[in-house]
Ligand SMILES: Nc1ncnc2c1ncn2[C@@H]1O[C@H](COP(=O)(O)OP(=O)(O)OP(=O)(O)O)[C@@H](O)[C@H]1O
C-alpha cells in the first residue's frame with residue numbers, strides 16, 4: 004500500500020521526521036548494526052525469546068535431523084498407526100476420485116464445527132479403528148530405533164488408544180465403506196511431501212531439496228519439484244509405507260528423506276503439489292494428522308482457524324523452524340520486537356525462527372550474511388515502521404544477486420508468524436543481458452531441485468508463468484516488462500527486486516511509473532552505482548522503495564536539495580556551508596536505515612591481485628595536426644566567448660573524443676556531413692571546415708590504419724605482449740562507442756585474434772550465451788569486445804584477466820562498472836586493467852574531472868553528471884579546449900609533484916613512494932579508506948613514472964613504453980613478483 008505523507012509545510016515535515024526518528028530510535032543505529040554492535044547484524048546465535056508474547060521458544064520443524072528429536076517424546080512427530088481402511092479410501096481417491104474422495108469431503112464436513120481434538124480423534128479413529136500399533140521395520144527410521152523407539156511407540160499407542168475410545172468419534176457412512184474394503188491390504192497409493200539429502204551420518208542434516216514421494220504397495224518413487232524421478236526403491240513392507248507419517252525418515256536410492264506431510268491425490272494429479280511453497284503450506288504442524296482429508300486450498304488458513312488457534316499456541320513447543328537455528332554456522336533472522344508482533348501478528352500465531360537454508364549459508368561471505376539480515380529486516384518492516392523497501396547499493400561484484408537469492412529462498416519457504424511463507428511470488432526485473440544470469444545464479448546457489456525460476460524471453464512468455472504452477476520467481480527485462488505489463492499487473496507479487504535499479508532514478512519514465520503502480524510493497528533496488536546524478540534522482544529511488552518516506556518532492560527540495568547544493572558553491576557563506584552539511588548528514592542518516600552500501604575493499608582479500616595502469620598514450624602527428632585545426636575552428640572560438648546556445652560545445656567535445664580514438668572516425672563524420680549537405684552557423688560542418696585537407700589525399704575511413712592513432716598503437720602492442728607472455732589469458736576490450744568497437748574488431752581480424760562481441764545490437768536472448776561461452780576455459784575467443792554502455796553492468800567476465808578501457812566516459816561510474824567485470828569473485832588470475840588516455844588531450848581533462856568529482860565522497864550523492872547534462876562554465880571549456888603538446892602528462896603536472904625534476908621515481912614501491920613528501924598533495928594522515936573513489940591525492944600515492952625509463956618492472960608495460968609518455972600504476976593485493 005502506497006502511503007504518502009501529505010506534509011506541505013517544512014515545519015510539519017520536520018515533525019514527521021521527528022516521529023520517524025522516534026520510530027527508528029527503537030532500533031539500533033545503522034552504523035552500530037553494520038559493525039555488529041547492538042547484536043543486530045550477522046549471525047544471531049541465540050535469538051531472544053519474545054518478551055510478553057507468552058510463547059516459549061519454538062522448536063525447529065523441518066530441518067532437524069530425526070536424531071535431534073529424540074529423547075523427548077513430546078517433540079517427536081506422532082506415530083500414527085496404519086489404517087488400512089483409510090489407505091483404501093486413498094487408493095480410491097487416486098484411482099478415480101470416487102468414493103474415497105467423497106470420504107474426504109464428508110470428513111471435512113464433519114470436522115467443520117468440531118474442535119481440534121474432536122477432528123483429530125475422528126481422523127485417528129478412522130486410521131486405527133480396526134488396528135493396533137504396528138512395528139516399524141525395514142529401512143525406516145533406523146536412528147529412531149537406536150534411540151528409544153519403544154518409548155516413542157508406547158506413547159503413540161497410548162495416544163491412539165485414547166483416541167479410539169473418544170466418545171465423540173462418529174463414523175461417516177463413507178468410513179464404513181472404507182472399512183468394508185479393508186480386505187485388500189496391498190492396494191494403495193499415497194503421496195507425501197518430503198525433504199531429501201544424500202545419505203550421511205552427520206548429526207545436522209543439510210536437506211538439499213523438496214520432493215514428492217509416491218508410495219505404492221511395496222515400492223517408492225521420489226520425484227523432484229520438476230517432476231523428475233530422482234530415486235526409486237522396492238521391497239518395502241506395504242504396511243510400513245502405508246503408515247508413513249510426518250517426521251519419519253527413510254532411505255531411498257542412496258538418499259535420505261524426511262516426510263513433511265501428506266499430499267492429497269488430487270493435488271498430485273493436478274500438479275499443484277509441485278508448486279513452490281505448497282510443500283510448506285500443505286504440511287500441518289506436528290500433532291495434527293488431518294492433512295489427507297483437507298481440500299488443498301489454504302490448508303494453513305484451515306489449520307489456524309480460530310477453533311485451532313488456542314490449541315496451537317499451547318502446543319507451540321511442537322513448532323520448529325525449517326532449519327536448525329542452533330546448528331553451527333546457522334544464520335538466524337532477527338526476531339520481531341513486540342511492536343512488530345502487535346502490528347503484523349494480530350492473530351497471535353507462534354513466532355518461528357526464520358533460518359537461512361544451511362545449504363546456501365555455507366557459501367556466504369560475512370558481508371553477505373549481514374546484507375541478508377539487512378534485507379530481511381527491511382522487507383519485514385523491522386527497520387522503519389510500516390515501510391518495506393530497501394536499496395542494496397553494494398559496490399560491483401559483492402554478490403548482490405546471491406544475497407537476494409538467499410532472501411527470496413528464505414521468504415518463499417518460511418514464515419515468521421506461523422508456517423505460512425512470507426511470500427509466494429517474486430518479480431525480478433533486470434537489464435536484458437542479465438535475465439539468464441539470474442537464472443544461472445539461482446541454479447548455482449540452490450541447485451536445480453529446490454526452486455524453479457521463470458526467465459521471460461522470446462520463447463517463454465509471461466502467460467506460461469501464469470498458467471504453470473511450478474514457478475514462484477519471474478525474471479524479466481525492463482523492456483519486456485513494459486511490453487507485458489498488462490499481464491504482469493494481473494499477477495500478485497509479494498516481492499519486487501529491481502536489479503541495476505538506478506535506472507528508476509527518473510520518476511517520469513515509463514518503466515518507473517509502471518513499476519510504481521504494481522501493488523507490491525516489499526521492494527528492493529539493487530545497484531552498484533547508486534546515485535550517479537542529482538538529489539532529485541536520489542529522491543526518486545528512495546520514493547520508489549519506500550513511497551512517501553521523504554515527504555513530497557517540493558518540500559524535499561526546499562529542505563534538502565537547495566541547502567546542500569548551496570553549501571557546495573564556492574561562494575557559500577559559513578552558515579550556508581554548515582546548514583548544507585547538517586542537512587546532508589541528516590539525509591544520510593535517515594536513508595541509511597534502508598540503504599546499505601559496502602565497498603569492494605571488503606572482498607579484496609578473497610580476490611587475486613589486481614594491477615591497474617593508466618597509460619598516457621602519445622598522439623600521432625596526424626592526430627596532433629587535426630586537433631590543432633579543430634581547436635582553431637570558429638565554432639570552438641565562439642564557445643570560448645560564451646556562445647553556448649544549441650550546445651555547440653558538445654559537438655566540439657564529440658569531435659575531439661573521436662579524434663583521440665582514431666582519426667578515421669572524424670574523417671567518416673566529415674564525409675557524412677558533406678553528403679547530408681546541411682549547414683548552419685553552429686553546425687558540425689562549420690567545425691569540420693578545411694579539416695579534410697589535413698588528411699592524406701588517399702585517406703579512406705574504411706581502411707584500418709593502426710599508425711594513425713596513438714592509443715591504437717599502444718593497444719596493438721599490448722595485445723601482442725599478452726598473447727606472447729600469457730598465451731592462456733584473455734582480454735576484455737571496452738569502448739563506449741560502437742564505431743570504435745568496429746575499429747577494434749577490424750584490428751582483431753587484422754592480427755588474426757579470435758574475438759566475440761557484445762554491444763547494444765546484440766539480441767538480449769544471446770547475451771548470456773556469449774558471456775558463458777567466453778568464460779568457458781575452452782573458449783577459443785582471445786578478446787571480448789564490450790560496449791560499456793550496452794552491457795557494462797552486472798556482467799561477469801572472469802574468463803578474462805586483462806581488461807583494456809579504450810576510451811573514457813564523463814561519468815566515472817560507467818568506467819568503474821566496466822572495470823569491475825573482470826576483477827570479481829570467480830577470478831583465478833592476477834588481473835591487469837589498463838586505461839588508455841591520449842596525452843595532453845581532452846581525455847586527460849575528462850579523467851581529471853572524474854577523479855576530482857569523486858573527491859566529493861562522503862556526501863550523500865556523487866554530483867558528477869552524464870555528458871549531456873554537464874554544465875560547463877566558459878572557464879572550464881577554455882581548459883577543456885587546450886592541447887598540451889609539450890607535457891608528457893598534464894595530470895601529473897597538476898599534482899605539482901617534484902619527482903619529474905629529480906627523475907628518480909621510476910619504480911618506487913608504494914610504501915617507498917609515500918616517503919617522498921614532495922609528491923604528496925594531501926597530508927599523510929588523510930589517506931583515504933576506499934581505493935575505489937580515487938581522488939587526486941590518492942593518485943599521488945600510485946606508482947608513477949615516465950615511459951622513457953629504461954626498465955619497468957612490468958613485462959607488459961615494457962613492450963609498450965615507446966608509445967607511452969607516462970604511467971600511473973596501482974596494485975591491490977600485490978604479490979612480490981609482477
Ligand atoms: N560468496 C561467494 N562465493 C563465491 N562466489 C561468489 C560469492 N558471492 C558472489 N559470488 C560470485 O561473484 C560474482 C559477482 O556476483 P554478482 O554478479 O551478484 O555481483 P553484483 O554485486 O551483482 O555486482 P554488479 O553490481 O556488478 O552487478 C558472481 O559470479 C557470483 O556468483
Ligand SMILES: [Mg+2]
Pocket residue numbers: 403404502797
Ligand atoms: Mg548485479
